[in-house]
Amino acid sequence: MPELPEVETVRLGLQRQTQDFLIARVEVLRNRAIAAPPDPALFCLALEGCRIEQWGRRGKYLLAVLRHPDGQPAGIWGVHLRMTGQFLWIAAPEGAGSGPAVAPDPGQHTRVRIWEQNGAELRFIDTRSFAQMWFVPPGRAVDSVITGLARLGPEPFDPGFSTPYLQGKLQGSRRPIKSALLDQSLVAGIGNIYADESLFAAGILPQTVSGRLGSQRLERLRGAVVEILQTSIGAGGTSFSDFRDLTGTNGNYGGQAWVYRRGGLPCRRCGIPLMRDRLAGRSTHWCPGCQT
Ligand SMILES: [Zn+2]
Numbered sequence: 483m484p485e486l487p488e489v490e491t492v493r494l495g496l497q498r499q500t501q502d503f504l505i506a507r508v509e510v511l512r513n514r515a516i517a518a519p520p521d522p523a524l525f526c527l528a529l530e531g532c533r534i535e536q537w538g539r540r541g542k543y544l545l546a547v548l549r550h551p552d553g554q555p556a557g558i559w560g561v562h563l564r565m566t567g568q569f570l571w572i573a574a575p576e577g578a579g580s581g582p583a584v585a586p587d588p589g590q591h592t593r594v595r596i597w598e599q600n601g602a603e604l605r606f607i608d609t610r611s612f613a614q615m616w617f618v619p620p621g622r623a624v625d626s627v628i629t630g631l632a633r634l635g636p637e638p639f640d641p642g643f644s645t646p647y648l649q650g651k652l653q654g655s656r657r658p659i660k661s662a663l664l665d666q667s668l669v670a671g672i673g674n675i676y677a678d679e680s681l682f683a684a685g686i687l688p689q690t691v692s693g694r695l696g697s698q699r700l701e702r703l704r705g706a707v708v709e710i711l712q713t714s715i716g717a718g719g720t721s722f723s724d725f726r727d728l729t730g731t732n733g734n735y736g737g738q739a740w741v742y743r744r745g746g747l748p749c750r751r752c753g754i755p756l757m758r759d760r761l762a763g764r765s766t767h768w769c770p771g772c773q774t
Contacts, residue, residue: 483564483565483673483674484542484563484567484673484719484725485542485671485672485673485674485675485676485720486541486542486638486670486671486672486673486676486711486715487676487711487714487715487717487719487720487733487735488563488719488720488725488733489539489542489543489544489563489671490539490715490719491715491718491719491727491733492544492563492568492569492727492728493537493538493539493544495569495571495727495728495729496537496544496546496569496604496728497536497537499571499604499728500534500537500546500604501534501536502533502534503533503534503598503602503604504531504532504533504551504598504599505529505530505531505532505533505534505596505597505598506530506531506597506598506599507526507530507596507597508525508526508529508530508594508595508596508597509526509594509595509596510522510523510525510526510593510594511588511592511593511594511595512593512594512611514611515593515594515606515608515611515613515614515615516594516614516615516616517614517615517616517628518616518617518618518627518628519617524617525615525617528556528557528617528619529548529559529596529617531550531551532548532549532550532556532557533548533549533550533551533556534546534547534548534559535547535548535549540631540634540637540670541631541634541637541666541670541671542562542563542670542671543560543561543562543628543630543631544560544561544562544563545558545559545560545561545624546558546559546560546561554620555620556620557617557618557619557620557622558616558617558618558624559615559616559617559618560615560616560617560618560624560627560628561606561613561614561615561616562613562614562615562630563608563613564608564610564612564613564614565610565612565613566608566609566610566612566613567593567606567607567608567612567613568606568607568608568725568726569604569605569606569607569728570604570605570606570607570726570728570730571602571603571604571605571728571729572602572603572604572605573602574598574600574601574602575601588605589607591607591608591609592605592606592607593606593607593608593611593613594606594615616628633666633667634666634667634670635665635666635667635668635669635670636669636670637669637670637671638669638670638671638672638707638708638711639708639711639712643669643704643707643708644704645697645700645701645704646697648668648700648703648704649697649700651668652668652692652693652695652700653693654693655691655692655693656691656692656693657691657692657762658688658689658690658691658692658761658762659681659686659688659689659690659691659692659695659703660677660678660681660688660689660761660762660764660766661692661761661762662692663677663680663681663707664677664762664764669707671711672707672711674742674764674765674766675720675739675742676707676710676711676714678741678742678766678767678768679710679739679740679741679742680703680706680707680710681703681706681768681773682740682741682767682768682769682772682773683706683709683710683740684699684702684703684705684706685702685772685773685774686699686702686703686773686774687768687773687774688761688766688768688773689761713735713738714733714735717733717734717735717738718732718733718734718735719732719733719735720732720733720735720739740769741756741767741768741769742767743767744756744767745757745758745765745767746758749769749771749772751769751771751772752769752771752772753771754769754770754771754772756768756769757769757770
């Protein structure tokens, strides 16, 4: 499942590829992909004729700012990739005339197709079909339409994600720190991969009761989360799972994983075989030598 670094990698790709993209035509091939408005035809109508001004990100949500050609605000286009959603950039066909090209068979997992006037296509593919898109009209609060946004905690790179913040939130908590890190209302964007990697980097066992972590260990954990996420963004996301960027390739972080999916293999730091078990319903990896 894409986590913050993968979604950020997609955002950077979209920002690069669709700068000043003027949406000429939108086609929804699977209605379930559109969460709002309820009628997908209205989603198409809302986006058609708009220019993509820029792509932002909040947690694992991608948020495109739309403008009318006259510069007036045209609302927000929100996307959540969930398990397997991915954008694919398809350049305009050679010698394309004016008007969107009628492209051949898009493949069975294509959910939404967005064309620019010159025939270039931004294609949205989703094998598991859990991904969602929203259109938020101008003037509406974004989190009144994309309600999941209202529940998100601070971004890991925000000053609000501080050691005192973690201390306050985790005080008296009985749940394992791994579960807390996966909770999007504590901090936005962390999933299974980066929770395991951050806990290894901080030297903390995933099963540790959250409320027992003192400020020094929480500061180590906060620093580890930020550093691991930044490293992975620099690597273009992970090289495993179904993640793909706009060109259909995945990232380079996998080669650097310390514990994730390395159960039974020797720890890269101390050589002891790494452990793997289920915790809070998720496969969890750790080193019994390096993490206490
Ligand atoms: Zn170790």
